[in-house]
Amino acid sequence: MLHSSLPIALYILGVTALLGACLGSFLHCAAWRHTHGEQVWRGRSHCPACGHTLGAAELVPVLSWLALGGKCRWCKAPISAKYPAAEGVCALVAVSVVVRWDVSWQAAEYLVLGCILFFLSLVDLETMELPGAPMAAAAVSWLLFLPAHPQPWERLAGGLAGGLALGGGMLAVALMADRVLGRESMGGGDIKLLALLGLYFGPAQGLLLLILSCVVGLALAFAMGAKDRPFPFGPAIALAAWPVALFGEQAVGWYLNLF
Numbered sequence: 001m002l003h004s005s006l007p008i009a010l011y012i013l014g015v016t017a018l019l020g021a022c023l024g025s026f027l028h029c030a031a032w033r034h035t036h037g038e039q040v041w042r043g044r045s046h047c048p049a050c051g052h053t054l055g056a057a058e059l060v061p062v063l064s065w066l067a068l069g070g071k072c073r074w075c076k077a078p079i080s081a082k083y084p085a086a087e088g089v090c091a092l093v094a095v096s097v098v099v100r101w102d103v104s105w106q107a108a109e110y111l112v113l114g115c116i117l118f119f120l121s122l123v124d125l126e127t128m129e130l131p132g133a134p135m136a137a138a139a140v141s142w143l144l145f146l147p148a149h150p151q152p153w154e155r156l157a158g159g160l161a162g163g164l165a166l167g168g169g170m171l172a173v174a175l176m177a178d179r180v181l182g183r184e185s186m187g188g189g190d191i192k193l194l195a196l197l198g199l200y201f202g203p204a205q206g207l208l209l210l211i212l213s214c215v216v217g218l219a220l221a222f223a224m225g226a227k228d229r230p231f232p233f234g235p236a237i238a239l240a241a242w243p244v245a246l247f248g249e250q251a252v253g254w255y256l257n258l259f
């Protein structure tokens, strides 16, 4: 894509942004349904206040929300800005993977990962829990995309080492912290999420992810004023995972070149 002419590149990015926005809309809705005990795959989108089923014109990402002034067309109940925000975030994620990997299998792989991380973050923010099924899906997706990589065996070995290092390392730290603090310091879901991302990033970039997650986590905890109450760590890990996915390879290469 980056080698094609500017109009074509812009067209591809536009379509990608739209696709990402639609995915964001779906994921936000799916996370809402998941946390409210509704079935994720069943039923059409509806206004949470009056139950009115949304028509096609009300389902255009971001634009519908702007056109309706952030209100339901029927009952005028305000519609949270979270809807267009979710669409915007996923549009950015989709555009970033295409800029990074062009239109390729790798872009598809990381778009899937980005979607799952986004869903997990929304659920974790709402319920303080990271559901296992989407993480299992991300692990299966990692395995399925392996043959599309130029060096699949290296990626397999690096991924397993990264998963073990991050998952095992965090488990050890968490168990020690539990002992010192006398309470659960870190959720099992957070450890599983780190192990999962270790698969994608391998040990070196995994370490970078770990450091960034802690920085982002502290910043988020500070911003949200969560001093003594429990704080969802999943969104911090997901947020940190994105720069690692996009720039981790260069960052680690640069670091290793220092010696």
Ligand SMILES: [Zn+2]
Pocket (backbone or CB within 6 Å): 047, 048, 049, 050, 051, 052, 072, 073, 074, 075, 076, 077
């Ligand atoms: Zn309504």
